[in-house]
Amino acid sequence: MNGRDLESLSTATQQAITAARPTPGLTKISAGNYGGRLGKSFIYLKPQ
Numbered sequence: 001m002n003g004r005d006l007e008s009l010s011t012a013t014q015q016a017i018t019a020a021r022p023t024p025g026l027t028k029i030s031a032g033n034y035g036g037r038l039g040k041s042f043i044y045l046k047p048q
Contacts, residue, residue, distance in 0.1 A: 001043075010043045017045060 003009040017029055031045055 006041050006043070013043050013045070014047055 001009055001013075003012065020026060020029060029045060
């Protein structure tokens with residue numbers, strides 16, 4: 001994902017998760033980590 005800053009990306013991620021939750025048949029929302037090889041910043045799927 002690309003965005004203006006980490007806070008904006010985190011907010012957008014949480015909003016996307018909230019919007020997806022009522023989707024019929026949805027059983028899991030997950031994300032790859034790849035051992036941190038994609039960058040130093042992390043956006044957690046569960047709000048801190």
